[in-house]
Structure formats: C-alpha cells, structure tokens
Amino acid sequence: MQSDIDIARAATLKPIAQIGEHLSIPAEQLIPFGHDKAKLSQDCMDALADRPNGKLILVTAISPTPAGEGKTTTTVGLGDALNAIGKKASVCIREASLGPCFGVKGGAAGGGMAQVVPMEEMNLHFTGDFHAVTAAHNLLAAMVDNHIYWGNDLDIDVRRIKWRRVVDLNDRSLRQITTGLGGVANGFPSESGFDITVASEVMAILCLAENHKDLQRRLGDIIVGYRRDRTPVSCRDIGADGAMTVLLKQAILPNLVQTLENNPAFVHGGPFANIAHGCNSVLSTKAALKLSDYVVTEAGFGADLGAEKFFNIKCRKAGVAPDAAVIVATIRALKMNGGVAKADLGTPDEDAVLAGCANLGRHIENVKKFDVPVVVAINHFTSDTVEETAVVQRYVESMGCKAILCTHWADGSKGAVALAEAVVAMTEQEKPQFKLLYRDSMSFVTKIEIVAKEIYGAKGVLINQKIRQQLEQWEAEGYGELPVCMAKTQYSFSTDPTLLGAPSDFDVPVREVRLSAGAGFIVVICGEIMTMPGLPRKPAALSIHLNEKGDIEGLF
Amino acid sequence: MQSDIDIARAATLKPIAQIGEHLSIPAEQLIPFGHDKAKLSQDCMDALADRPNGKLILVTAISPTPAGEGKTTTTVGLGDALNAIGKKASVCIREASLGPCFGVKGGAAGGGMAQVVPMEEMNLHFTGDFHAVTAAHNLLAAMVDNHIYWGNDLDIDVRRIKWRRVVDLNDRSLRQITTGLGGVANGFPSESGFDITVASEVMAILCLAENHKDLQRRLGDIIVGYRRDRTPVSCRDIGADGAMTVLLKQAILPNLVQTLENNPAFVHGGPFANIAHGCNSVLSTKAALKLSDYVVTEAGFGADLGAEKFFNIKCRKAGVAPDAAVIVATIRALKMNGGVAKADLGTPDEDAVLAGCANLGRHIENVKKFDVPVVVAINHFTSDTVEETAVVQRYVESMGCKAILCTHWADGSKGAVALAEAVVAMTEQEKPQFKLLYRDSMSFVTKIEIVAKEIYGAKGVLINQKIRQQLEQWEAEGYGELPVCMAKTQYSFSTDPTLLGAPSDFDVPVREVRLSAGAGFIVVICGEIMTMPGLPRKPAALSIHLNEKGDIEGLF
Secondary structure: OOOHHHHHHHOOOOOHHHHHHHOOOOHHHEEEEOOOOEEEOHHHHHHHOOOOOOEEEEEEEOOOOOOOOOHHHHHHHHHHHHHHOOOOEEEEEOOOOHHHHOOOOOOOOEEOOEEEEOHHHHHOOOOOHHHHHHHHHHHHHHHHHHHHHOOOOOOEEEEEEOOOEEEOOOOHHHOOEEEOOOOHHHOOOEEEOEEEHHHOHHHHHHHHOOOHHHHHHHHHHOEEEEEOOOOEEEHHHHOOHHHHHHHOOOOOOOEEEEEOOOOEEEEOOOOOOOOOOOEOOHHHHHHHHHHOOEEEEEEOOOOOOHHHHHHHHHHHHHOOOOOEEEEEEOHHHHHHHOOOOHHHOOOOOHHHHHHHHHHHHHHHHHHHHOOOOEEEEEEOOOOOOHHHHHHHHHHHHHOOOOEEEEOHHHHHHHHHHHHHHHHHHHHHOOOOOOOOOOOOOOOHHHHHHHHHHHHHOOOEEEOOHHHHHHHHHHHHHHHOOOOEEEEOOOOOOOOOOOOOOOOOOOEEEOOEEEEEOOOOEEEEEOOOOOOOOOOOOOOHHHHOEEOOOOOEEOOO | OOOHHHHHHHOOOOOHHHHHHHOOOOHHHEEEEOOOOEEEOHHHHHHHOOOOOOEEEEEEEOOOOOOOOOHHHHHHHHHHHHHHOOOOEEEEEOOOOHHHHOOOOOOOOEEOOEEEEOHHHHHOOOOOHHHHHHHHHHHHHHHHHHHHHOOOOOOEEEEEEOOOEEEOOOOHHHOOEEEOOOOHHHOOOEEEOEEEHHHOHHHHHHHHOOOHHHHHHHHHHOEEEEEOOOOEEEHHHHOOHHHHHHHOOOOOOOEEEEEOOOOEEEEOOOOOOOOOOOEOOHHHHHHHHHHOOEEEEEEOOOOOOHHHHHHHHHHHHHOOOOOEEEEEEOHHHHHHHOOOOHHHOOOOOHHHHHHHHHHHHHHHHHHHHOOOOEEEEEEOOOOOOHHHHHHHHHHHHHOOOOEEEEOHHHHHHHHHHHHHHHHHHHHHOOOOOOOOOOOOOOOHHHHHHHHHHHHHOOOEEEOOHHHHHHHHHHHHHHHOOOOEEEEOOOOOOOOOOOOOOOOOOOEEEOOEEEEEOOOOEEEEEOOOOOOOOOOOOOOHHHHOEEOOOOOEEOOO
C-alpha cells in the first residue's frame, strides 16, 4: 500500500496559475511561491468585494480518539467530490505547525487519495506565514522590555508582563525562563517563557482579521501587561502595532494550493484549538466564498470544541453563516467511544459501535441547536464490516439524519460523491436562519454555562469567586460583548479525558480565565492546557534527512 | 531630492523570469517568490557544473566611519556599468537582517541610482532564508536539551552547553537567560541566551557550504557542548544534522533579484562580519561566476577585516580566486580618518584628505599582498571639491594605482563606466597567481600574528597562556588546518576604535577564542563583540506602519 507521502509525490500538480485560472483569478493577481503555491494578492482581494458568496460547509467530527477520524481527509474528499459532480468547490484548511513535525511526525494535509499538496513545503516553511507571526510576536516582546529599559514611562510592573515569546518548535526548556540577566545593560530580570507559535494571540488575530486596518487595530488591542495599579498596558501603548502589521503584511493574504485532483485548496492560518478558536483564516474563507459555489472547511478537534467555536466565534465575528455541516465518524473511533481498547479495534463489535453512537448523537444534536443542517460521513476503514456500518446508519436515521459511507481515502472524489450529493441537496433547500448559541450581551458566566450545559451536557460550571470577580471586572472595562473561547480536553464532552461516549452528571470546573483582547475573546481554561509541547524520547527529527537523490525522508 | 525608497518604488522591475533569461536560465529552473524574486532551483545549480567561470571582482573599502563609504552602492554601480559597456555582469551581495530594521532603520541594498530591488521585501522576510536558519539553529538547541531531559546518554555537562539560541530581532533581554525552570517536566535549569540570527554558526555554514551534502557534514561538525571530561559533543552526536539540512534545503539555494537597471543581482546569506566571515554565500558566488562574465561582490567592513576574510577564508575554502579588487573611499570618510569631526565634513580640507589617505594606502598595500590587482573608486559626494579629489588621485597614483571618480549614486551605470573600464583592463591582463597570506599548516598563533602584523600593522599580538593552551588543544584535536576569523573593531586597524588613519606601534590583545568547527574556522576575539544588539530609546519600529494606500512607511 502506498504511503501518503508516496501518493503525494506521485501526484501530477498543475501550475498554480492554472488553479487560479479555474477560480477566474488572473495570473498577475497571484503572488507565486514556487510553481505550486501562491498567495492571493491584495488586488485580488480588493476585486472580490462585490461578488456573491458561495455556500459554506463545515466539516467537524465526533470526539477524537487515537483511532483517528479523518476530518481533513473528508474535507478534501468532499471538496473533490463536489467538483466531480460539477460544482465549483474549494477547500479551506489550516496550515501545519513546524514544531510538531520534528517531534512525532509531519501532519499530512488529508490522507490517501484525498490530500492537499505540495505536502513537504506545507509541513516546512510553506509561504512563511508562521515565521512572520513569530517575528511579529517577538518584536512586541522586545519592545515591551525595551520600553522598560529606557525608563518605563508607562510604569509597567515587570512582575505583571503577560506577553511571553514564541518559537515554532517543541522546546520544553523554554516554557519557563528568566530573562534580562547579566547586569544593567541587559535590562531588568523578569520571569517569562515561550509558547509555540500557533498558541500566539497574533496567530488568532491573523485568522480573525478582515483586512490590514482591522489587523492593526486588533494587534493594538493586545494587552501586554499591567501597571502596579492593575490598569492594562496595550500593544498600542507600546507602539508596536504598526510594525507588527508591516511584518504580517503578506502573511495575512490567503495561500492557494491544490488537492491531488487539482482542485483549489486554501491553506491559511493555524491557531490552537484550545486557547484559540482553531479555524483557518476568515480572509481565506471569505475569499473562497467569493470565488467558489461551495467552500468546504473544517474546525479543530470534535464538534463540541471545533464546531462550537467555529459557529460562536468565527461565524459570529466574521458575519458568515454555514449552510450545512458534516460530522465525520469512523467505525473504529465509535468503538473506542463505546469502550473498546485500541488494540481490539480489529474485532467486529456492533454493540460497541452502537454504544459509541451516543457520542455521535450528542454532536448531531449540538449542531442542530445552531439550526445548521447536518449529515454524517462514515469515513471507511478497510476493517469495517457492513453490519457495523449499518448500525451507525440506523442510529443516525433514527435521529432524522443521514449517514453516508465514504471511501475517498481509497478512491478520491468517487468515494465521496454520495456525500457531495447529500450536501448539495441539503443546501438547495431554503437556507435556515443560522442561530448563535448565546447573545453578545449575556454575561460571561451565562455564556460559559450555556456552552457547558447545551454543548457538553454538563450539570453546571464551577467558577470560584476570584475568577467571577475577574470576569465582572472585564465586563466593567467594556469587554463584556466578547465570546468565550473554551479550552478543555478534546477527548471527552467533560473535562475528564477518560470519560468517553456521552457522559452526563458532571460539572465543568473553570481553572483560569484569560483575556485575548486583540483576538476578541476570553479564554476559559478548564483543565491543564499545554502551550509549549516537548519533544519525545526519540523525536522524528532523528530520522529526518535528505536522501541521496535530495528528497526528504522521515518527515512523514 | 528623492530618497532611496522613492527611487526604488519608482523603478520599473522586470519579471524575474526575464532576468533569469538574460543569464540563460530557463524559467522552469527558477523558483519564483512573487514576480520579482526567485531562487535558482537545484536543477539549475546542477546544470552549471561544467561551465567556465567569469571573473570575480571584490569591492572592499577603507576603514568605515560614520561618514559612510558606499561599498554596496559601488558594487551595484560597478555591476550596472559593466553591463552598460557590454559585459554580462552580476552582483553578489548579502541579505539584510530583519532585527536591525526595527531598531535604527532598514538597510537599503545600495543607494541612489545604484540599488538592488525589491527593497521592502529584501528588508523584511525576503525568501525566508533567515527564518530557516533561525529554525534550524533552535531545533538543535531544543534537541540538545531534549537529549539531556531523556537521560543524557551522551553525558553532556549542562554547565558546558555552548549552543545558544537565536532570534532575528534586537532583544537585549534575551542575551543572558536561565532556561528549564518550573520543575521536572521542563528539564534542567541551565544558563543560556540568544544571539541575533546573523551571528549563528548555521548562517556561516549556509554561506560556506558547497551543496546539501557538505551542508549536512558541516552542521554535523558543530560542537554543541562538552562532557565533564571536557570532550566535545557534536550536532551529529545529537542527531540533528539531517533535520537541520531539511530545514535549510531551500534556504541554501541562491536568490536572484535585480538592480534598478534590471541587471541580475544575487542576494544570499548574511553572516556577521566579526565572529564570522561576512560574505554572501559561496553557492551564489559560484553560480554567478558560471552565469556571468563578471561577478562583482563585496565583503563586510573595511579591507582589513572584509577583504582579509574574503581572501583567507572564503576564497581559500571555496577554491575561488579574485581577479581584481576595488577599494571604495569617499572624501568625507578620508577626512574623518584624517582627524576631521563629522560636523566639520562640509568644509573643504585638502590636508585632512591627505592625512586620511594613509588609511587608504595601507588597505591598498594589504590587498597587493594577496597579489590581487587593485583600483580605488572615489564614491562622489556633492560636497567634494575638485582639489580634494585630486589629492586622492595623486596619492593613489604615487602607489602605482589608479583612483577613479565615480558618480553612480547620482547617475547610475553612467557614473561608473570609467571604473568598469579600469576593472576590465586590469582583468584582461594575465591573471596573477592569487596568494593566500598564510598556509593551512601554520600554527594558530602564527596565523594570528601574520594577520595582525601584515594587515593591521601591529607590533605583535598578546595571547595569554590559557588561550595558547586552548589553541594548542584544538591543534592536537585536528583542527589546526582551519583559518582564523578575526573579530575586532572595524573602525581602526588596531583594536582601539578611536585610532583612525594608519596607526602603528600597537599590539593586538586576544581576549577569547572560539571554535566554529562546522563553519570551519576559529574565531579570534580582540575586544568587545556584541552578538545580540538592543533597540534604541526610540526604535524605528515606533514609526513603521502601513499608510492608507497599504504602502510601508518608516522602514527606511
């Protein structure tokens, strides 16, 4: 069997100008990066303003398990299948982070016959967006310390600097550091640390900004620290917002690549899905909507986190509404949610599948709460039995939905034609009024409670007095209209990663809250959240190298 | 008067494929980055192997002063002038570092009518080479700490880790830090720090490597630290050399851009000129030599540092020999070397010019010691008088050389035609046997003494016993064949930056020596060397922004 990388390398890529041409983008409005990658130029973006929008399809998934669901694979397969049945469709996915590639292994964009290419470049420097985010983030950090060094006119409390630094690597040694050592010439000693670039608020901002002006405004709104009187100091106070915008001038423009079947794919941005909203950029989604009849996109983790944030944060802020959602499930992942250990997944087990369907069922109900039409895609594995698949289909039908068996991993677009037809049928009916789950004007505590109860199925939330006071203070300071960005484990509806299926009778404890004033949400942390991964004992980097032919080995 | 950036913005750039075509590079052998930048593909590089070489012209300068010399401007002007008189010529210069752009101001590539464009991209992310160096450097740092974290099989002494981290920013707070704080999960507390990316040994390696294989070998040779028994641990021992090579796979390929007059310019690499050799990459110089009749390149600082290292390190290691050298001088800089204060440069002063010629004279003598034919370019400023210029010309003629007045800053190629003709005349005579100043087999102390006495004009060198022992140890370990990379102030032949002109009767004290085993030289530090700059009180970043039209303001 061919590996993903073998398939990707064997693909015949079209020159990127031809992919642009298919979307009616003149070649001079593309900024090429090599022969198979490009950014849409500002001229291109400006020319789109008055065009009508295509339909927006969100691909989300059941709660993730080590068995894998294939959300990106299904996003790509559905995009290709829509093109195969004569629709002009694009896919919109996130960029890969460099750091993890050297830890475990590079993340392919999709898999099997449903991939986005060129895979290697997408897993390395791509068009440099993440490097630009890193540079912009760290420039602000340097300017904060420089401000203090030269007299600290803003009276920043060095103990209350909140702006850390970032690097696009897994490097646990940088999680907690002391800076400014070595004497007067090096500034004031200060506790600090590095997060991975995808955890940067700058990354979240890049993915929510509507244009350069909005980008600069959001960057300016970042809170970098506090004075001794606890009043906040912003990036705008420091004066870094203009220079950061210049560093991100090109990074904000959507990247265009292609699928194995030479259909357009926008791969742009990659904010964390826990402390941020976990979706590709608003600008690329909006550009794709102007350029295509159908846009297929995905959101991080399962629907409880990914779809919830896609709807309540991205759609709310960007003013876009989804036309339909696809929930991806695999028989294997349903079995794990039904209590089967990973080692036993090879054994047919209809009971376990049915037990696991409880997880799928709650995700379906959740998506319906937003009044978004939903269909289930069963992403076929070769070990699945007909009977197991039938269990899922019956279960989903009992909920008034369809579950469609898809084989795009093995067959490419052909394997997802039925899914594409179902999606088209759903979206050709009258568009329902997309409904957000909570109103801007509600209190933060109410917003948190609504997500926890309506989406997670919790009894309630546990928020201590100190955190409640913090939330009230932010409301008093004028941040009360912001949505909440929930950061909890992706493995369970609850905050306990071992509670699979569809747990109930649990509370959601809020451990910490953070204000991402530039991104425009508050982060509600429920459990341990790691913002700087470490490398494993035998990192993938040990086997990554160029072979005699000059090809990359070991990255996948 | 138009500013450099106004001139650069008003330039009519040709599509980069046309620039490549002029060099007979097929479009498919260029990797485009936008419409006006490209990398030469590996296929392009492979196709060059058997071609004859053009002639190599080094542009160097008198000792730099705050008055400015215009070395890059002259490099570009000479390249354009060679093209104007019918020669196929390319220029080879270094890339700009991102960090300093946000400190003082962006460095234009040349000036006036002699510039390389696109200026903005070249001062920001360009083709991502420096970001790739940063990532490769920091991956090694993470892997060193990760190795220690998982059991330290190599028995690295955490107090003797020599591999720091890098960031392409001016950030004094990162000069000296403590990492690995916060408990067991974050590794072992360790003293560390960040240098600016151009100070990375990886940058020096990128600029000296001949191909991917040589790149990996050199990366593997980097010494990251020592065991308790003082034996070295290399990057190869850590196993990071393959992954670093993959990160640098594309960064090693030369970048092609153009001058204002649409002539080819290779802008690639940018190692520090003090702790490294300060020249553009060997690969771009070699490619340019295969593609052009004349290649005009430059080296950092004055000829005592730049030309000496260009000859003794780059030419030695790359096996290339210069055909001629141009020493750039300005009347203003000669006056400063003759004792005039910057504020008084506007007053004609032939005596001061003559006094300053002593500096020029010693640089001329030095270049002649390598048996390289030399011509002086007087880079004209509007305030220069005819009499002052005549002083220099008489002085230079008395040394058996020519000094040619050049006005390329104001007039472009037309202003450097006389210089171009002089260069062509020099190189059409029989090529002299280029002579290195010291042999590989000499001891480190002898090599240092030769440079100090023959080039700097010192009485001797002061090397204490501890440093002598270190040098002897490296010789015993097999590093004795390496050249010496001198790191001293660029403002004086001596190690005292206030001793202008042509001082004598001084000693050169060696403060520290470092082994750059991957780059392939030892660094001999004579005085304070800063490898991480700080930002000034009012950094340029405060005024850098996008204007209403979306153009960058404040970067220049």
